[in-house]
Amino acid sequence: MNANDEDKIKQLLQQALPRVEGDPEPDRDLWAAMLRRLHARPATPPLISWASLDWALLAALVLFAAAFPASISVLFYCL
Amino acid sequence: MQSEPSDVLNEFRQGSVAAFETLFRLHQRAVYGWILRIVRNPATTEDLTVETFWRIYRAHARFQPSHGFEAWARRIATNAALDWLKRARPETELDAEIPTRTAADPAISAELRAKTAQAFQRLPPKLRIAAILSVVEERPGKEIAEALGISVSAVKLRVFRALRSLRKDLQQQGITP
Numbered sequence: 001m002n003a004n005d006e007d008k009i010k011q012l013l014q015q016a017l018p019r020v021e022g023d024p025e026p027d028r029d030l031w032a033a034m035l036r037r038l039h040a041r042p043a044t045p046p047l048i049s050w051a052s053l054d055w056a057l058l059a060a061l062v063l064f065a066a067a068f069p070a071s072i073s074v075l076f077y078c079l
Numbered sequence: 080m081q082s083e084p085s086d087v088l089n090e091f092r093q094g095s096v097a098a099f100e101t102l103f104r105l106h107q108r109a110v111y112g113w114i115l116r117i118v119r120n121p122a123t124t125e126d127l128t129v130e131t132f133w134r135i136y137r138a139h140a141r142f143q144p145s146h147g148f149e150a151w152a153r154r155i156a157t158n159a160a161l162d163w164l165k166r167a168r169p170e171t172e173l174d175a176e177i178p179t180r181t182a183a184d185p186a187i188s189a190e191l192r193a194k195t196a197q198a199f200q201r202l203p204p205k206l207r208i209a210a211i212l213s214v215v216e217e218r219p220g221k222e223i224a225e226a227l228g229i230s231v232s233a234v235k236l237r238v239f240r241a242l243r244s245l246r247k248d249l250q251q252q253g254i255t256p
Contacts (some may be wrong), residue, residue, distance in 0.1 A: 001243050009242045009249075010214050016195035017215050020116050025108045026125050033129045034103060038096070038136065 088144035099136050102148060107132070109149070110156045113226075116216045117160040117208055127163055131156040150225050157208065157226040164204035191254065198248040202241055209237035210245075 001009075065072050090098035110131055115124040134155050135142075142151060199207065208227065212218045213234065220231040227234065249255075 001239075001246060005246065006239075006242055009246045012191070012195050013199065013210070013214050013242075013245065016192040016199065017119070017211065019215055019217070020112070020119070023108065024112050024115055024121075026111050026128065027121070028125075030107055030111075030125060030129055030132075031100065031103060033125075034132055037129055037133050 085144060088142070088148060091139055092142050092144060094139050099132075099139070102135075103132055106148065106152055110152055113153055113156050114160050116218075117157070117211060118163060119211075123163065127156070127159050131159045134159060153222075153226045154228060161204055161208060164207060194252060194254060195245070195249065198245055198252070201248060202244055206237050206241035206244065209234050210241035213238045214242070 061075065065075060087098045087101050091102055107128060111124055111128045114127045114131065115121065118124055118127065131152070135152060138155070142148075199210075202210070205227075209223060212223045212226075213220065220234050224231045224234045229237075
C-alpha cells in the first residue's frame with residue numbers, strides 16, 4: 001500500500017466514521033450508578049484468593065513428598 | 080481534564096470514597112468523551128464510564144499520585160473499551176446520534192460509507208482503537224500510545240495494519256478506494 005492509497009483509505013474512513021466534535025457529556029449524572037456499583041460489589045479483595053490456595057496446595061505436596069519420598073513416584077504417576 | 084489537589088489524590092489512594100467522588104465528578108466528562116470516541120455509542124459509553132471508575136476505585140492502592148490521575152484514568156478507560164469491543168459482535172451498529180460536524184463528501188456514496196464502516200467493525204479491536212483515535216479523532220500519537228500502553232511506533236504500525244486490512248476487505252467486496 002503506497003502513500004496515495006493510504007491517504008485515500010484514511011479519507012474514506014473519516015467519511016464513514018465522522019469525528020466526534022466538542023466535549024460530549026453523559027445525558028445523566030452517573031454518580032448514582034457509580035454508587036450502586038460500589039455498594040453492589042465491595043472493592044476489598046477476599047482474604048483468601050484462589051492463587052493463595054494453589055500455593056498452599058503446592059506447599060503441602062512438597063512437604064508430603066519430603067516426608068514420604070516413596071510417594072514421589074505415585075505423585076508423578078497421578079500427574 | 081481538570082487538575083485536582085494533591086491531598087485529594089492522596090486520600091483517594093487511601094481508599095476515601097469522598098475523594099473518589101471528587102475525582103469522579105472532575106473527570107467523568109473527559110472519561111465519557113474518550114470512551115465515546117472509541118465505542119461511538121452513548122448508552123454503552125455511560126456503562127463503560129461507570130465500569131472504568133469502578134476499576135479505578137478497585138485499583139486505588141496501586142495509584143501513584145506523582146504520575147497524575149488523567150493519563151491513568153484514560154488508560155483504564157481504554158482497557159474497558161477494548162474489553163467491550165472484544166465482547167461485542169462485529170455486526171454491532173455504530174450510533175448515528177453522536178455529535179459530529181463533518182459534512183458528507185458527495186463524491187462518496189452513502190452505500191460506500193456504510194460498507195466502509197461495516198468493514199472497519201470487522202477489524203481486530205486493537206487495530207480499530209488505534210485507527211479510530213489516530214485517523215478519525217486525530218489524537219496525538221503520544222496520547223494514544225500512553226492510553227494503549229505501547230510505543231508511538233507501535234501505534235503507527237497498528238494504524239498502518241488497520242488501514243491495509245480495511246483496504247483488503249473492501250477490495251474483496253469489489254470496492255477500490
